Every structure is written in structure tokens, then in C-alpha cells.
Amino acid sequence: MDSLIQIQYLNKSYGKKKVLKDVCLHLEGGKIIGLLGPNGSGKTTLIKILNGLLKDYEGKILIDGQNIGLHSKKIISYLPDEPYFENWMTTTDALNLFCDLYDDFDLDKALSLMDRMDIEKKIKIKELSKGMKEKFQLALVMSRKAKIYILDEPIGGVDPAARDFILDIILNNYDRDAIVLLSTHLIADIERIFDEVIFIKDGSIVLHEDTEELREKRQASIDTIFREEFRC
Amino acid sequence: MEKFDANIPIYIQVVDIIKREIVNGKLKPGDKILSVREMSIKFGVNPNTIQKALFQLEREGFIRTERAVGKYVSDNEELIEVYKKEYIHTIVLQFVQQMESMGIDRKDIIKYLEEENHG
Known part of the structure; x- marks a missing residue:
């Protein structure tokens, strides 16, 4: 079977600065994959390209066998690295928006997740704390029955207790054949859920391996290996 | 959520936890064990990691699979x-x-x- 995400020789520049260099990746369904790199390494640029938000790149990308476009947008559930709700919006408005935009959105699931997080309906989103806002957005994104989930820094602003809850949401709600591609620079708290990790450094992929094999081979945690690999 | 030593492959630690539960009687011969998904959530780790652990336990004879029914603790006392x-x-x-x-x-x-x- 072909990989769900195929990227061949992807290059992207902002002006003269190359931000992605010859990125080649084949990602298969049924895996939770960590996209790991320091700030400015190209994680978010790569993610934006996969989501069709940046178009002027070189190289070939196939998602579920097709070019980026309507089909890929339909099967990818995307959590951006910054909130995208308008100031006037309430939690209920956001739920309605997701219902309208996505056929695969499971409203009951979203409501039950909100219930568990003690987030009420009809509350202005901007009045939620940063951590709550992140959890709410993740709940929306994970309530879609998508083939690919792309989560850009989902655990940035939350405290360690909330991180466990977020891992729980991800493990509980992703479809077993789906890809979860999750970018982060906080590895220690989350490495236990990864099947594979990708290290990205200055726009190049420097490592892409099975996490358990990597631990076995190097006798170290992914966090330690990451620190060695990216030592300044 | 279980605490794991991140320096050691997690499936090996899951194997050890389940063996210990069998030894201390928390899991008894013939008991049905949790599904991959349930275990993944209980331990807070990837389902494929659980799968790998169960595969090893089965290979060593600690658990057995009944087709389409589930996995059980072995009767091999x-x-x-x-x-x-x-x-x-x-x-x-x-x-x-x-x-x-x-x-x-x-x-x-x-x-x-x-x-x-x-x-």
C-alpha cells in the first residue's frame, strides 16, 4: 500500500533563506509520529504546506494518493500553532462552525470532551485561559473522524497535569488507521505515545525512526537523544 | 497513567508489568485481558507499543489468543x-x-x- 503522506524533495525558501531542504518523507497510517525540532527548524512551515496554506514550494507531495487540494483538506484535521477563533466567538459558535465545515465532525464527542474539561457552552472563547483554549481547540480537532491529524505544538501552553489529559484525548480519539503528526519541542512529556519520530534541523530531516528501536539502539530516551542531536 | 523509564523501550516495561500482575495474582490463569485500546489508554502509551508487548507475551506463552474473542492469561502454571x-x-x-x-x-x-x- 502507498504511504498516506508522501513527500519528495520538498524545498521552500522565504526570500533567500532556505527553510526546507530536500525533505523526503513517507508516512503510513496507523501511526503517531512526533515531528521534533527546535524553534525555527521548519516544523510549522512543513505543516502549513501539508495543509495547503503555503503554495510556492518545490517538490512533490501526495496525500492519500492525491495532490494537495480539496481532498487533502477534507481528510486532514489540523490544529494550528496559534488560535484562529475570532474575538466575538463563543464555544457554541465554534461548535457550529465545525459542524458546518466538516462532514466528519462528531458533535456528541466534542460535547462530551468539553464536559470532561468543564468548558461550558456559550462562553466567549477569548475569556478562556490559554491552557483551556488549547484544550478546547484540541477537543474540536480530535472530534473529527479524519484520516490525518496534524497537531502543531498542542502542549505548548498547558501545565503538566493537563498534558496527561491531552495525551489521553489523543489516544482515545484517533482512528487506528489514521496518522497523527504532532510537532513539539517538549519531548519528555509526550514521547511515550510516539511510534516514530522525525528530527528536523535547519530545514533538513536528520533522523526518522521507530521510537522503540531508537531507545533500544541508543539505550536512551528520545528526549536525551534529541538533546544530543541538537546540542548547541 | 503509569510511570515509565524513558531510557528503556516501553513495550519491555509493559511486558514486565503484565508478567508481575500474573505472578501476584492480579491477573489469574484464564482471565480475559484488556483490549489493546483499553490498555493503551490505561498505560497512556501508543497502541502499537501495547501490540508489541502482547505479541512478546504470547510468544513467551504468558497469554494466548482466542480468535475473534480476545486474549487470555495462559493456564500454563x-x-x-x-x-x-x-x-x-x-x-x-x-x-x-x-x-x-x-x-x-x-x-x-x-x-x-x-x-x-x-x-
Whole structure:
């Protein structure tokens, strides 16, 4: 079977600065994959390209066998690295928006997740704390029955207790054949859920391996290996 | 959520946890074990990691699969007994070596053990 995400020789520049260099990746369904790199390494640029938000790149990308476009947008559930709700919006408005935009959105699931997080309906989103806002957005994104989930820094602003809850949401709600591609620079708290990790450094992929094999081979945690690999 | 040592492959630690549950009777021969998904959520780890752990447990004979029904703890009590003995042996050996490295002889080791009020 072909990989769900195929990227061949992807290059992207902002002006003269190359931000992605010859990125080649084949990602298969049924895996939770960590996209790991320091700030400015190209994680978010790569993610934006996969989501069709940046178009002027070189190289070939196939998602579920097709070019980026309507089909890929339909099967990818995307959590951006910054909130995208308008100031006037309430939690209920956001739920309605997701219902309208996505056929695969499971409203009951979203409501039950909100219930568990003690987030009420009809509350202005901007009045939620940063951590709550992140959890709410993740709940929306994970309530879609998508083939690919792309989560850009989902655990940035939350405290360690909330991180466990977020891992729980991800493990509980992703479809077993789906890809979860999750970018982060906080590895220690989350490495236990990864099947594979990708290290990205200055726009190049420097490592892409099975996490358990990597631990076995190097006798170290992914966090330690990451620190060695990216030592300044 | 279970605490894991991130330096050691997690599936190996899951295998050890389940073996210990079999040894201490929390899981009894013939008991049905949780599904991959349930276990993944219980331990807070990836389902494929659980799959790998179960595969190894099955290969070693600690669990068996009934097609389309689920996985069960093995009835092979001899295997469980052997593992239990090995496990105890490893821990005792480690303990005795540590004590001896502090110059404590066998007689005193036993004395310390008796004095220790566990819990």
C-alpha cells in the first residue's frame, strides 16, 4: 500500500533563506509520529504546506494518493500553532462552525470532551485561559473522524497535569488507521505515545525512526537523544 | 497513567508489568485481558507499543489468543511458577550483593530483614 503522506524533495525558501531542504518523507497510517525540532527548524512551515496554506514550494507531495487540494483538506484535521477563533466567538459558535465545515465532525464527542474539561457552552472563547483554549481547540480537532491529524505544538501552553489529559484525548480519539503528526519541542512529556519520530534541523530531516528501536539502539530516551542531536 | 523509564523501550516495561500482575495474582490463569485500546489508554502509551508487548507475551506463552474473542492469561502454571522463581531470584541476588558490598554478612542481612516493618 502507498504511504498516506508522501513527500519528495520538498524545498521552500522565504526570500533567500532556505527553510526546507530536500525533505523526503513517507508516512503510513496507523501511526503517531512526533515531528521534533527546535524553534525555527521548519516544523510549522512543513505543516502549513501539508495543509495547503503555503503554495510556492518545490517538490512533490501526495496525500492519500492525491495532490494537495480539496481532498487533502477534507481528510486532514489540523490544529494550528496559534488560535484562529475570532474575538466575538463563543464555544457554541465554534461548535457550529465545525459542524458546518466538516462532514466528519462528531458533535456528541466534542460535547462530551468539553464536559470532561468543564468548558461550558456559550462562553466567549477569548475569556478562556490559554491552557483551556488549547484544550478546547484540541477537543474540536480530535472530534473529527479524519484520516490525518496534524497537531502543531498542542502542549505548548498547558501545565503538566493537563498534558496527561491531552495525551489521553489523543489516544482515545484517533482512528487506528489514521496518522497523527504532532510537532513539539517538549519531548519528555509526550514521547511515550510516539511510534516514530522525525528530527528536523535547519530545514533538513536528520533522523526518522521507530521510537522503540531508537531507545533500544541508543539505550536512551528520545528526549536525551534529541538533546544530543541538537546540542548547541 | 503509569510511570515509565524513558531510557528503556516501553513495550519491555509493559511486558514486565503484565508478567508481575500474573505472578501476584492480579491477573489469574484464564482471565480475559484488556483490549489493546483499553490498555493503551490505561498505560497512556501508543497502541502499537501495547501490540508489541502482547505479541512478546504470547510468544513467551504468558497469554494466548482466542480468535475473534480476545486474549487470555495462559493456564500454563508451570511457566508462571518458573518466571516467579527467576524474578524473585534476580531481586534477592541484587539485594544480597548490595548488602554484601556494604560488608554486611548473611546473618545480619536476615536480622535486618526481620527488623524491617514493611509498609
